[in-house]
Amino acid sequence: MWAGLATALSPSAPAAQGRGGGQAPLPPPDQSEVDAKFTDMVRKYGERLTEEQKTRARGVLGRHQRMLMRVREFPLENGDAPATELHLYAKGSRG
Amino acid sequence: MLSEDILYLPVRELGRRIRRRTLSPVALAESYLERSRQLGPRLNAWANLTPELALQRANAAEKEIAAGHYRGPLHGIPYALKDLVAVKGYPTTWGAPPFKDRKFDYNAAIVEKLNAAGAVLIGKAAMIELAGGLGYSNGSASLTGPARNPWNPECWTCGSSSGSGAVVSAGMAPWAIGSDTRGSIICPTTWCGISGMRPTWGRVSTQGAMTIAWSMDKLGPMARSADCCGLVLSVIGNDFHYAPSASSRKLRIGKLTNAWTRMAPGLESAIDGAVLAMEKGGAKVSDAAFPDGPFEDAAELTILMEAVSAFENMVHSGTCAQLVDPLGQINGYISEELGGADYLRVQRVRAILQKRVDQLFDQFDVLATAGSNTAAQPLVRGPRAAQNRPSTPREAEPAPPDNSQRAPDGVSSLCGLPALSVPCGFSAENLPYGIQFIGRAGNDHAVIEAAHRFQSLTDWHKRRPAIA
Numbered sequence: 166m167w168a169g170l171a172t173a174l175s176p177s178a179p180a181a182q183g184r185g186g187g188q189a190p191l192p193p194p195d196q197s198e199v200d201a202k203f204t205d206m207v208r209k210y211g212e213r214l215t216e217e218q219k220t221r222a223r224g225v226l227g228r229h230q231r232m233l234m235r236v237r238e239f240p241l242e243n244g245d246a247p248a249t250e251l252h253l254y255a256k257g258s259r260g
Numbered sequence: 261m262l263s264e265d266i267l268y269l270p271v272r273e274l275g276r277r278i279r280r281r282t283l284s285p286v287a288l289a290e291s292y293l294e295r296s297r298q299l300g301p302r303l304n305a306w307a308n309l310t311p312e313l314a315l316q317r318a319n320a321a322e323k324e325i326a327a328g329h330y331r332g333p334l335h336g337i338p339y340a341l342k343d344l345v346a347v348k349g350y351p352t353t354w355g356a357p358p359f360k361d362r363k364f365d366y367n368a369a370i371v372e373k374l375n376a377a378g379a380v381l382i383g384k385a386a387m388i389e390l391a392g393g394l395g396y397s398n399g400s401a402s403l404t405g406p407a408r409n410p411w412n413p414e415c416w417t418c419g420s421s422s423g424s425g426a427v428v429s430a431g432m433a434p435w436a437i438g439s440d441t442r443g444s445i446i447c448p449t450t451w452c453g454i455s456g457m458r459p460t461w462g463r464v465s466t467q468g469a470m471t472i473a474w475s476m477d478k479l480g481p482m483a484r485s486a487d488c489c490g491l492v493l494s495v496i497g498n499d500f501h502y503a504p505s506a507s508s509r510k511l512r513i514g515k516l517t518n519a520w521t522r523m524a525p526g527l528e529s530a531i532d533g534a535v536l537a538m539e540k541g542g543a544k545v546s547d548a549a550f551p552d553g554p555f556e557d558a559a560e561l562t563i564l565m566e567a568v569s570a571f572e573n574m575v576h577s578g579t580c581a582q583l584v585d586p587l588g589q590i591n592g593y594i595s596e597e598l599g600g601a602d603y604l605r606v607q608r609v610r611a612i613l614q615k616r617v618d619q620l621f622d623q624f625d626v627l628a629t630a631g632s633n634t635a636a637q638p639l640v641r642g643p644r645a646a647q648n649r650p651s652t653p654r655e656a657e658p659a660p661p662d663n664s665q666r667a668p669d670g671v672s673s674l675c676g677l678p679a680l681s682v683p684c685g686f687s688a689e690n691l692p693y694g695i696q697f698i699g700r701a702g703n704d705h706a707v708i709e710a711a712h713r714f715q716s717l718t719d720w721h722k723r724r725p726a727i728a
Binding site for chain 1: 586590
């Protein structure tokens with residue numbers, strides 16, 4: 166259960182953990198996305214990974230997908246800008 | 261060695277005595293170093309001590325002050341620095357085996373500020389490897405092993421500023437610098453029974469500190485009291501000056517009702533008692549609720565995607581395989597599969613969530629809730645301990661997860677809000693509980709003021725562990 170603590174900068178970070186058990190399977194499009202990502206990851210890094218690590222990686226990809234699903238459900242309009250912003254740079258400025 | 265009563269004095273009082281020359285910076289540094297040599301190894305609290313540097317700077321401070329050149333409230337006062345901040349010529353390991361011998365040839369911006377203020381670095385505090393930047397499964401994920409909690413060495417300190425928490429709690433330094441991307445100051449502060457602050461994002465320069473996630477990383481003080489945190493932030497913060505408020509203005513506190521889905525037995529009543537104390541002290545308290553939204557998911561995904569970029573050299577070269585934690589060894593490969601379009605979507609959602617949360621601060625000066633949903637958790641024996649770190653007989657167990665999208669670390673870190681946690685009670689096992697005050701972005705004063713008022717009404721922060 167704790168092994169899903171993906172980027173847990175403090176251990177109570179909940180999103181990546183605690184949702185592993187008893188969940189409904191991913192919808193087919195999302196499962197396909199997970200499968201494609203897993204295949205791509207193995208293509209790039211498979212030689213470095215044991216079978217146990219690959220199994221664990223597939224589980225983490227599934228958790229990532231559930232996070233993405235919830236973020237993708239959030240309604241956005243065309244003009245909704247990201248929180249990231251361009252810092253203009255000119256020589257001598259603090260940028 | 262100076263007495264424990266002196267070593268546990270708050271920064272303001274230490275400074276007062278140093279300025280009056282009734283306390284020697286050299287004697288103070290020597291005493292903290294000696295206590296650190298005694299207690300540090302028992303707690304896995306330090307990455308490295310820096311005694312030569314400490315005594316050099318303490319001697320310089322003593323001479324300057326004797327000559328009438330007093331630099332301010334940190335002059336001559338020792339501190340610890342989380343080992344992800346660069347100090348020229350000294351090891352900066354990021355808590356990770358691949359960097360165990362690495363030294364930088366420059367000082368981080370925060371170190372330059374502290375040097376200018378005359379503060380005395382006595383060592384680099386232990387930490388979770390990469391501050392958890394590539395993930396970790398438990399508290400053993402550190403080059404120096406699991407940090408042990410001074411209140412009970414069978415318990416963990418929490419992370420990732422694990423050493424900073426242990427150092428301050430055990431009286432090995434009066435204050436420390438920690439870092440917080442999502443909870444890494446607040447949780448160890450709470451579990452170790454000290455006072456610690458995550459400033460507003462951007463308040464303190466992170467130049468020269470290890471990056472996990474550019475849009476979420478913060479450096480901040482961990483100390484004896486909110487007042488200490490304010491003094492330190494005045495030195496390390498940009499555009500910030502702290503002075504304890506003499507105002508009798510009624511503080512408006514929103515007690516969060518939906519931040520945690522579950523809480524340890526006893527903690528809820530400790531929070532109720534803390535809020536009641538504030539109310540009796542003149543604050544206006546009413547219930548508050550975080551708005552709906554995928555806060556935790558957005559925070560987690562932001563960190564995953566920024567971290568895999570920050571640590572791309574480790575991921576591409578395969579040196580991540582040298583990390584202690586089995587999750588950290590592979591997590592970069594997994595996170596690389598997250599796409600650019602998703603990153604931008606998360607950031608667009610984030611901007612909307614920021615506005616929703618900010619509206620709360622039209623009604624409240626601060627929000628209040630538990631610093632963590634448990635007290636410190638025990639180090640447990642288990643099969644994964646051997647798997648992770650054969651030389652370490654125990655592994656630290658993370659806190660029980662909280663499944664809410666509105667856990668306060670996720671909400672406030674995603675939105676860059678300041679927070680300050682202070683002790684507010686103890687469990688039946690004599691482990692500290694903490695209450696955190698969260699403020700509007702940019703309003704670091706509000707969280708310091710709220711916590712300082714609480715500490716003027718209570719004495720939980722004056723208790724210390726029987727570690728020696």
